[in-house]
Amino acid sequence: MSNLIKDGKGRGYLAEVNSKQRLRTESTNLSNLFTVSLEDESAFALPTGFVPLTTTGSYSAILYANNTATKSMHISTLTLSSSVITQWQLLVMPTGGTITSGTLLKTVNINLASEREINIDGRLGFDGATATGGVLLGSFTTLGTGQLKIDGAMIVPRNKSIVLLAKPSAATDVSADLFIYFDIAR
Amino acid sequence: MSNLIKDGKGRGYLAEVTQDQRLRTESTILTNMYSVSIDDQLAFFATTGFVPLTTTTSFSGVMYVKNTSATKNLHIVLVRPSEDVLTAWKFIVGPTGGTLISNAVAATTTNANGTSPRGADALVYQGADGDTVTGGIEATHFYSNVGGNAIQLDGSVLLPVNGTFAFVAKPSAVANVNMTLMFYFNDNRV
Numbered sequence: 001m002s003n004l005i006k007d008g009k010g011r012g013y014l015a016e017v018n019s020k021q022r023l024r025t026e027s028t029n030l031s032n033l034f035t036v037s038l039e040d041e042s043a044f045a046l047p048t049g050f051v052p053l054t055t056t057g058s059y060s061a062i063l064y065a066n067n068t069a070t071k072s073m074h075i076s077t078l079t080l081s082s083s084v085i086t087q088w089q090l091l092v093m094p095t096g097g098t099i100t101s102g103t104l105l106k107t108v109n110i111n112l113a114s115e116r117e118i119n120i121d122g123r124l125g126f127d128g129a130t131a132t133g134g135v136l137l138g139s140f141t142t143l144g145t146g147q148l149k150i151d152g153a154m155i156v157p158r159n160k161s162i163v164l165l166a167k168p169s170a171a172t173d174v175s176a177d178l179f180i181y182f183d184i185a186r
Numbered sequence: 187m188s189n190l191i192k193d194g195k196g197r198g199y200l201a202e203v204t205q206d207q208r209l210r211t212e213s214t215i216l217t218n219m220y221s222v223s224i225d226d227q228l229a230f231f232a233t234t235g236f237v238p239l240t241t242t243t244s245f246s247g248v249m250y251v252k253n254t255s256a257t258k259n260l261h262i263v264l265v266r267p268s269e270d271v272l273t274a275w276k277f278i279v280g281p282t283g284g285t286l287i288s289n290a291v292a293a294t295t296t297n298a299n300g301t302s303p304r305g306a307d308a309l310v311y312q313g314a315d316g317d318t319v320t321g322g323i324e325a326t327h328f329y330s331n332v333g334g335n336a337i338q339l340d341g342s343v344l345l346p347v348n349g350t351f352a353f354v355a356k357p358s359a360v361a362n363v364n365m366t367l368m369f370y371f372n373d374n375r376v
Contacts, residue, residue, distance in 0.1 A: 002190035002200060014194025021202035022212040023191060028221040033342040043342060047326040050274070079337060081328040083272055083358070108325055112279060113259065113346030144272065144331025147338060173274070175327045179342070 032152045033076040033110075036181040041114035043076070043181040044107040046122045050173035051166075053127045059089060059165035061099035062125040063176050066161035069119050074152035075162070077179040081145040086168040088140040088176075092156070094163045095133030099125050110179070118182060121161075131163040152181065218341050219263050219298070222370040227302035228258070229370040232295045234312035236268075236362035245276060245354035247286030247317035249293060249365040252350045255307035258371040260349070261341035267355070268334035269363040274356045275328050281352045282321030286313045298368070307371065319352045334364075341370065 005015035005023075016024040037043035048063050067073040080088055094100075105122035109115070137154075140146065156162060166174045191201035191209075202210040216224075223229035234249050253260040267275055281287065293312035297304055328337070345351060355363050 001187070002192040004192050004194050015191070016195050017191060017193035017199040017201045018212060019197075019199060020210075020212070021199055022210045023201045025211045025213040027213045027215055028218055029215045030218060031340050031342065034218070034340055037342045037344065045326065049324060050327045076342075079326075079328065083274070083329050108279075108323075110343045112344060112349055145328045145335035145337060147336075149338070173327075173329075175329070177326050177328070 032074065032183065033179060033181050036183060037111045041109060041111045041116040042118065043110050044118055045110050046105055046107055046178040046180065048105070048124055048176045050175050051125060052173050053166060053168050054171045055128050056168055056170060059167045060125060060127050061097060061129040061131040061163055062166050062174060063164040063178060064099040064102065064123040064125065064161060065178060066121040067156045067158055068121050069182060070158060071182040072158065073120065073156040074181050074183060075150050075154040075156065075178070076152050076181055077150065078148040079145060079177040080140060080142045082142045082168060082172055082174045084168050084170045084172045085141060085143045086166050086172065086174055088142065089165045090137045091131060091134035091163045091165065092137050093134050093160060094131045097131035099123055099129045099131050099163060102126060102129060131165060134163060219368060219370055222372060223299045227297060227299045227304045229298040230295055230306045231298055231366065231368055232293055232310045233366040234293050234364055236364050237313060238362050239315045239355065239357050240360045241316050242357055242359060245356045246315055247284060247313035247319040247352055248355045248363060249313065249353045250281065250286050250311040250350065252309040253345045253347055254309060255347055255371055257347065258373055260308060260345040260369055260371055262339045262343045262367065262369050263341050264368040265337040265339065266334060266366045267330040267363065269330060269332070269357060269361050271332060271361040272358045273330050273361065273363055275330060276324050276354045277326045278319055278322040278352045278354065279325045280322040281319045281350055284318035284320040286311060286317040286319050286352060289317065319354055322352065
């Protein structure tokens, strides 16, 4: 038995199957960040603001995030910014360093209609702040603003952490925004 | 009982299910901005035009937005500053005062669907050199290099009814700066 798929609006349209035997569809593509932000109000930004750096010969840790929430943390987008050419490193699972005792960083729910908060340990770095251990995940260079879109594929389990380090080519301010979400449906 | 899916055009094609037990489809992918523009005509561009700034030691208010819709959230799709020198920017959520707001100079807001006469349910103001912004929270800071850098938010950052935000800029030298936004309105649903 074979069936046709009818238009639910009652206009009599029937869905097409093409010569490659594929059902033709039209899909509005929503990012996971968007869906979680709208439906679950569980998408957040960790913005550092401008961090002044004078150390140019070595990396300073700028942003540390330890997932102390009950759900896995998905990294959606990383926005990095600098006023001079700056090298960045993203490390996973650092084991220590002075960044872990940096100033507490407030998370911002990117659904600005929401007052929902998340329990993660975010720390703001400073000039000369260190991070020890960990595995290098990626290196980047910025002048102005650059975005790295990971779309949630990078998953940080509970009690695991990441750290972002910067080495500018001259004294400068740098900033980083980490966009994360917690997929409560899975 | 199992069914086959037939071609609605009457050519006899039947939809395939793969060995991984997935229905094969061929989809045209639409962005949310596109869908809202086509279906609801509620997608917009807003731009300040080039604002000449001579103040390089403090931030000047460049763009202010208030969501005046009675029911819909305002979703920010793209933030696109442009400038002729390296410029520092701040994104301020919930500003309450300052000359950027009190001067109330309307920026240009255009429906992205050129066939639609619908306007945006939003106040969008553009600033001038030395304009101030008071109150609110500095949600993020960033630099934009010569020519500009695009920040794609894909609608994930959304402003509730009566919510406000502003962009302020501090160029590294006398410059013209511009802020262009893409945004749309949607109900609190997917």
